[in-house]
Amino acid sequence: MKNLLFRILPYIGLILFAAYYSQNLFIQDYITYGEEQGFINYDYVNYRHQGIWDPTHNFGSVSSYVFNRFTVGPIWAIGNKLAVSPVMIEKFYFFIIIAVTLIFSYLLFKKLSKSTHIAILTSLLYVTVYNYFVGILTSPKFVHFLILPASVFLWKQYEETKQARYVFLNVLLLICTMVISINPPQMLGAYCFVLIYILLFSHKTALLPKLTFLFSYLSIVLYVLISNFIVITNNRDLFKGDIFALPWSATDAQLFDIYRLFGGWWDYAGFRGITYNHLVDYYHSPFGVFMTYLPFLLILLALIFSKVQINMKSKVIGILIIFLFLTKGDHAPVGHFFTLIFQIPILRIFREPWAKFMPDLIFAFFLSIVLLQSGITGRNRVVGYVILYAVLCFQLFPLINGEALDHRIVDWKIADVQIPSNWLDLKDWTIQNAKNKRILVLPYVPQDEVRPIHKWTPLHYFGNPSEFLMYSHVLSGIPTDKVDEAFMPVYFAELNPQLLAASSIDYVLNMNDVETSGIKKVTIESVLPALDTANKIEFGDLDLYPVKENYLSSPIRSVSKIQYTDQICPLEDLANSKSPSNSVLLMNTSNSVEANLKSARVDYTMIDNAEYQINIQNEKQADVGLLFSQRYNSGWKIYDSTSLFARPILDDSHHKVANCFVNFWRLSSDFLAHHRTLYLRYQPQQQFALLSYLFVTTLLVNVIFASLYQFKQTNQYI
């Protein structure tokens, strides 16, 4: 009984620490929103990132945000099911990640050092380093710290026991942490640690178990890279030309700062010296500098005095210099070599190598301490403990003080806000009543002005309010990509009731809690005649206006009046047209004759974000113009079934850009006579789905193979 208690005690301690930690990251009950929007988004990720076509933002766009659904998504989904408050869900998210990281690093370090004492010390230190390191709450960086100890631990277990359950656990872990692939270089950085660890420390193990274990990494990398390739090739306006061209790069990190293990290194890493570490003063005081150099000093001392085998020492130095090399980038002494490698196009996705490999290096540091300590005996061992305790005390101070995260930076990355109750009411209302409806958000502020700030407490909110209108399609003008950047200013500049009618808008939201005095903007006045002001719904400062019935138009509809124009984007013409919802502008310079089609009744059902079923009742037996009010993308095609392997039935020459940016097809009467029910599908989504099935199959094959291998291994000894 006593024994059991002693075995459980460290885990209880670590879990309590994780709870204390996640609790202390928050000031009162405010939500902290971060760079990659993984946190404020209730069910945002789960609904919006179903596939690679996101229809909910500014007429839709193709993106790889689908990977956000992993890790973050399920926790929000469970939280929502249990009706837990957003703040609690967020705390729970932090708690889970920190606790799992702590437990895995404890297990690994204990396994390697065979000492509970050193394992607890180093795992606590490992976790406190990253909390200051990921001061900018981004999911990929958090998860990076989790993957390293967990994967290495599972590998060690698998290497020793050859039991298939560790391969299965590893596959599960990788799938759960796949949010890291939002940032592919970060993912490659994390996975390359496992690869290098296995190559260095397990080179005597047979090839087959190694391949079995690494296969899942390979399939995830392939899956992510191919799906990114699908997104890129379908997003021509974003990635025209060299997709590996660097917008900017910071490949030079200075070694003397990298040796400083804790937050202090951040400021001089990268040649411009980025100074968004709020603990600058803490780490740059003479005492701070001294303390942050201590862990590396400990490693050097251990390398000299430790009596472990020379082989082990070589491996430790090996893993240290490999990651020092990757982290420092083109800094001396072997900078030329790095520059040479950096010429390879795909490696140029590592814009800032130090940001992608620093977690690896930090983990390699603690791994080295753990691996070397078993050879240290007597007085030297005491010195080691003293150093580790001192550093831990130094590290914990900001946490006890409540400064582990900077809650004051409003304009960049993070800030604390309490979501006002009227926004929560609006959120609930839209979930109930405005599913898949399009909402125009005003006032709009052109991009060259400052973004609108919401006057929330305790700090102002700079984020994207459309995150709250979760199940609706939002037209806010906040750009998602370069197409939006070019197009949305033109759209809002011409905004009037006619244009509103042409772009299938159902509601207009007027935000009165926005600070816009002295800023140029487009206000509700420009569309007021089209709004049903009598039925206005009020949510505190927010007014939601339904659009009048005669200005409503269906997102998938037939249009009968076609105007040909030689202008590229003549929105003025559409804005001045008499029946905007029934007419369409086609860019076709070779044909300047106006043509009239017959209108037909079009019924549609939305199957999912990338699939619509359409029924056209072509009673007049004439050609029909079909307009689909989402951003033009050549991937939208017409099918006659929803099968995964179906092929489009209509030639691409019928697919045109209409009204500057939406999709239009001219369907001949012959064609309609043969096809009454059509399916409008986004073809890349089909490819992506196929890829996903293939990916799941390979992972299954991997696990099955591991089981077979285990069966063979166990049978050998019988």
Add this chain to the structure above:
Amino acid sequence: MKVSRRMAIVIVINLIALLSYLAVRNPSKPSLNAESLVKLTSYVLPAKNNTPIITNNVLEYPYVKTKPGRLKYFITALRDQSTDKLYHKGGLYFAAKRISELIKWGDELPINGNINDIHELEEWWAGTKPSWWQFYKYGAYDSWEATLARYDSFIRYELADVITNTSGNERDKRLGALLSNFDLQNRTLISVIAGLNLPPSDKFYLNFLRIGITSELNREINNYVDSGRTDMAEIPLTPIITAQDYGRFDGYLNVQSIPAYIADSLYVTSGKQKVYPKKITRYGDPLLVFNDIAINQKSQVLELHYERKNFIQRDELNPTKKGNMVFYQLKTEPIATDQAELEHLFQVSYPLSQKAYLEFDETNVSSMQGTENAVINDLLLPIKGSTDYVKHVHANPGVGFTIRIITEKPFTTEELAKIKLDLAPLYRPDMKFIKTAFLSAEIPHIKLETNNSHSMALLTEHLTESDKQYLTQLFGFGWRTDIAGDVIRAEYRLDKELLTIVILSLILSLVIIFASNNQPIASLYSKYKIIAKQLWHLVLAIPHKFIKRFETIVKKTNTVKTRTRFIFFGFVCVVSAIDIFFVQAQHENIYWIVLALWLTIGVFFRPISRNILWLALIYFAISAVGRLFVQVPFANKAAIWVFTFLFLALCFQLFETEKPSS
């Protein structure tokens, strides 16, 4: 039937090859649609704004001591063109050095006389110029042509450096310095050539080269220099032309903060077309829209014309005599509030030979009642000949200027009329261009010329290079594309290639199966193996023996080993200490040399890794101390040595682990 392992592998490989052939047999066809290339583009283009400030800051000709054409000069030339030196001293310095050489050895340098124009000179020099290792070609520098070509390249380097790496005031300054130095050097060259002891035909030839260089460079420099006209601004259309994004554009100008008389008089010309604006309001700002500006390949700049106003009224220019000097003084009106954001240009044209000085004072009229408050007293250079002087004026609203011309004897009325004084607003706006339509002759068009399932030829018209690139990207895996002018050819050969592999693999499999069952072939293989081994040993024998011998010597003399270890340990300490404490610049080669040296030594002398780790520890401490006292370069170098020592320690440890087996 029992299937051997080898057979199984053969079958699996063949199956994989066959399956992959079946998978890629039918290529996927891309959707090629000219309309998907249509997109909204917009550009914000600034007007040229680099009226150079002519400075008196002229470089002196540096002292030169090695004559071009000597062996030693090869090193000088290499040093001069090293990027490090160029970065620190600038191209102008090295250009001046070439002129110094011509001044000193102009008479001795030979003339090749084989160049017909400036482009030929550049090509010739690019072909003749020795590389860093071709020291035997040191004679290439020994000619007038070589020196002139190098002069030309240094000036070009300076120009490129100014254009790409500087902006704003800094750029104006450096362009000014470049112009004035270039002008002076040109005049020096004229006198050098005139003073040469050569026949007139050679002098003519040299002058011809000089004119070629200067006119070409002048033309290039002028591309970046604003004309300084106060009735017109030039907007270079380079970004649109480089992107080949020709078409009809709408130009937008924000006219909120400029005087009404400028806004009302604006119109643009580009080539023959002349466009007048339309007034609109967007987001509350008054805007001018110039509709339908056609921009094609030939368009270079857009000229923006506006009404100019001279703030200097000439009839006020009255002489007063003070002592020996005559003063002509006049005052301008204060700058109006609506011109607050405009820069003004002050220009003087003085085509007289009489020496005179000019003073330019800023007077704040509004703050003091009646009394003048001189803020800046800017004494311009003494006016000589017919040079024009240009000065940018940044003034606050409500500020006027006092201008004085000071001379020894009064001007006559005719002379006075010849002096031109001019102070006018300089309007240099940014203009936004939005593409509205294609030019009627430039509509992109794609025609499918040949179209079978395995090869395609696309005839394109009026597509930009990036559009063509995009089209080639649309072809999926296995397609090979080739852009030749307006034709894009795509061919799908993957299936055929794979079929070849399938057939080859089948043949190979047959051979393997046959061979594995046939005893004689197998024994032949083992014989072959023995012969190969013997041959290999023969090749290795000589170096192997040498190394063995060396090793035995080393092993026998144990003291030599320890002594050598000690010497090299000391050597590294000294080198690294010198690098950290005495060398400012960072040379990455030092680390490489030390690494290579120690590794070669390590093979024979087996140094101990523990020692090098101690060294790493000491340098780490040095680095930490440097960091504590904010000595960044010092701490940095020590840290780099720590990395180097860690690397060395790793290598030595590998030798140490190897020891028992050897």
